[in-house]
Amino acid sequence: xxxxxxxxxxxxxxxxxxxxxxxxxxxxxxxxxxxxxxxxxxxxxxxxxxxxxxxxxxxxxxxxxxxxxxxxxxxxxxxxxxxxxxxxxxxxxxxxxxxxxxxxxxxxxxxxxxxxxxxxxxxxxxxxxxxxxxxxxxxxxxxxxxxxxxxxxxxxxxxxxxxxxxxxxxxxxxxxxxxxxxxxxxxxxxxxxxxxxxxxxxxxxxxxxxxxxxxxxxxxxxxxxxxxxxxxxxxxxxxxxxxxxxxxxxxxxxxxxxxxxxxxxxxxxxxxxxxxxxxxxxxxxxxxxxxxxxxxxxxxxxxxxxxxxxxxxxxxxxxxxxxxxxxxxxxxxxxxxxxxxxxxxxxxxxxxxxxxxxxxxxxxxxxxxxxxxxxxxxxxxxxxxxxxxxxxxxxxxxxxxxxxxxxxxxxxxxxxxxxxxxxxxxxxxxxxxxxxxxxxxxxxxxxxxxxxxxxxxxxxxxxxxxxxxxxxxxxxxxxxxxxxxxxxxxxxxxxxxxxxxxxxxxxxxxxxxxx
Ligand SMILES: Cc1cc2nc3c(=O)[nH]c(=O)nc-3n(C[C@H](O)[C@H](O)[C@H](O)COP(=O)(O)OP(=O)(O)OC[C@H]3O[C@@H](n4cnc5c(N)ncnc54)[C@H](O)[C@@H]3O)c2cc1C
Ligand SMILES: NC(=O)c1ccc[n+]([C@@H]2O[C@H](COP(=O)([O-])OP(=O)(O)OC[C@H]3O[C@@H](n4cnc5c(N)ncnc54)[C@H](O)[C@@H]3O)[C@@H](O)[C@H]2O)c1
Numbered sequence: 001x002x003x004x005x006x007x008x009x010x011x012x013x014x015x016x017x018x019x020x021x022x023x024x025x026x027x028x029x030x031x032x033x034x035x036x037x038x039x040x041x042x043x044x045x046x047x048x049x050x051x052x053x054x055x056x057x058x059x060x061x062x063x064x065x066x067x068x069x070x071x072x073x074x075x076x077x078x079x080x081x082x083x084x085x086x087x088x089x090x091x092x093x094x095x096x097x098x099x100x101x102x103x104x105x106x107x108x109x110x111x112x113x114x115x116x117x118x119x120x121x122x123x124x125x126x127x128x129x130x131x132x133x134x135x136x137x138x139x140x141x142x143x144x145x146x147x148x149x150x151x152x153x154x155x156x157x158x159x160x161x162x163x164x165x166x167x168x169x170x171x172x173x174x175x176x177x178x179x180x181x182x183x184x185x186x187x188x189x190x191x192x193x194x195x196x197x198x199x200x201x202x203x204x205x206x207x208x209x210x211x212x213x214x215x216x217x218x219x220x221x222x223x224x225x226x227x228x229x230x231x232x233x234x235x236x237x238x239x240x241x242x243x244x245x246x247x248x249x250x251x252x253x254x255x256x257x258x259x260x261x262x263x264x265x266x267x268x269x270x271x272x273x274x275x276x277x278x279x280x281x282x283x284x285x286x287x288x289x290x291x292x293x294x295x296x297x298x299x300x301x302x303x304x305x306x307x308x309x310x311x312x313x314x315x316x317x318x319x320x321x322x323x324x325x326x327x328x329x330x331x332x333x334x335x336x337x338x339x340x341x342x343x344x345x346x347x348x349x350x351x352x353x354x355x356x357x358x359x360x361x362x363x364x365x366x367x368x369x370x371x372x373x374x375x376x377x378x379x380x381x382x383x384x385x386x387x388x389x390x391x392x393x394x395x396x397x398x399x400x401x402x403x404x405x406x407x408x409x410x411x412x413x414x415x416x417x418x419x420x421x422x423x424x425x426x427x428x429x430x431x432x433x434x435x436x437x438x439x440x441x442x443x444x445x446x447x448x449x450x451x452x453x454x455x456x457x458x459x460x461x462x463x464x465x466x467x468x469x470x471x472x473x474x475x476x477x478x479x480x481x482x483x484x485x486x487x488x489x490x491x492x493x494x495x496x497x498x499x500x501x502x503x504x505x506x507x508x509x510x511x512x513x514x515x
Pocket of ligand 2: 184213214215216217218219221236237238239243244269270271306307308309353354355385386387388
């Protein structure tokens with residue numbers, strides 16, 4: 001079949017249509033793009049141009065294989081366009097606004113109120129995103145040997161895909177179509193309208209009152225950012241605490257910080273219905289057990305839905321390809337193979353660890369398993385996590401309650417941030433580092449760090465877990481003074497002290513008597 005003759009049939013528009021968004025689209029979905037003629041057969045076709053698909057396609061091309069990448073919207077996927085990159089750009093401005101308001105404890109007094117120019121904040125976000133988009137451009141991938149096909153992909157058989165009027169035959173394929181915001185059933189929601197991660201970064205005016213539905217990572221990061229930029233923010237969270245997958249002490253610190261920043265948080269709560277009243281949105285709240293632990297009604301200007309994700313599995317022809325899936329995502333075995341052994345799946349679409357670095361790691365495993373008789377197992381990937389609230393919560397492995405549920409015996413080691421010199425110098429008072437080790441050993445089963453730069457610090461524990469090194473190893477690593485990461489060295493010391501059994505102590509004493 002011929003390549004798509006009408007290059008503009010899949011033109012994409014991102015609002016506002018300024019120079020930055022035009023550059024973004026020009027790189028990640030060029031309006032005049034003409035798909036290449038399909039090769040007779042591809043060694044790898046990656047469906048979805050987010051992190052998972054990019055790594056699969058680029059990795060295959062790097063090995064000299066015939067490789068294609070299919071994307072229906074913007075190359076770069078959620079991370080570049082509607083996720084990590086714009087959210088962290090927003091967080092950077094929000095942090096600056098917060099820091100500027102909190103200088104007095106450092107003896108620095110700024111005159112007057114801190115002014116946030118929201119339009120400028122969003123323009124900066126768009127400019128940063130457009131600058132980074134160079135890495136994810138159709139042009140770059142083509143230069144690196146990948147055939148970039150823009151358009152929606154659909155399986156037409158267990159070994160063919162149709163895109164832009166062409167058939168791509170493959171020996172191996174990787175489904176990497178990601179996910180999107182799950183929209184809860186709330187009466188009146190569609191009528192009053194709502195934002196998701198796909199539209200919130202297109203705002204040009206600050207919502208004066210913002211309701212965030214969902215208190216997971218997306219809800220917490222964006223709620224704090226908007227509050228710091230000047231919105232009055234309310235979070236409605238169905239579970240009884242924010243960030244329920246994290247250690248309770250970690251989410252309690254974030255909840256306390258949110259309270260300090262006047263963010264209203266209603267837990268064990270849902271939105272019953274919404275309606276438009278005189279140009280504003282009236283929101284009726286429903287508390288678990290019918291007990292009103294907050295107001296029955298609130299009034300807001302915008303609603304942001306951050307209530308979880310759902311995988312993009314519709315309209316892919318998965319049945320024709322023999323690929324099984326559920327509402328949670330595409331089913332894969334431990335080698336990331338679907339029920340069609342020629343087809344792998346990676347990233348958010350499998351519904352496991354919804355992180356960019358996880359998508360990257362999964363696709364590297366796919367490459368190894370698809371081309372090198374590999375045996376890289378999904379269950380063996382060590383994936384750290386970080387929620388970029390202030391303070392950040394970073395973690396790895398299992399929490400205390402997850403270990404208890406699995407009946408795994410463990411010992412915990414904990415270091416408070418208040419004992420850390422750097423934190424004391426800078427005035428950081430909320431945080432800790434907590435490590436759970438298999439009982440009687442230094443094997444790290446899980447860890448959580450709450451600190452300003454916890455996301456950077458967790459890397460050291462990731463290294464321990466990946467290399468199967470005991471916690472005590474950290475005691476022998478010299479860390480710079482004063483740094484917050486010294487908390488981890490102290491945890492190593494704590495662990496080593498537990499090895500000082502009475503008989504070892506007696507032996508030491510005896511040696512010292514003669515030295
Ligand atoms: C607001 C927000 C903030 C986030 N922040 C972070 C963070 O700080 N750190 C982090 O690690 N993770 C973060 N994430 C998660 C991260 O964005 C995702 O885990 C990551 O993007 C997953 O990559 P992926 O390739 O699996 O999917 P995606 O990035 O979603 O890419 C899938 C692509 O497939 C395309 N597609 C879908 N169907 C088809 C089809 N039929 N044909 C062709 N193409 C198709 C889509 O258009 C999309 O471009 C954040 C997410 C959100 C929403
Ligand atoms: N820093 C990061 O790495 C980062 C940042 C953002 C997102 N992400 C990824 O994206 C994923 C999705 O994030 P998320 O925050 O949307 O999802 P989530 O599932 O982690 O959190 C959503 C929360 O909303 C609650 N909820 C669901 N329906 C509700 C309703 N009707 N009313 C009130 N509360 C409701 C859920 O119980 C849950 O606690 C995360 O799990 C994470 O993997 C990562």
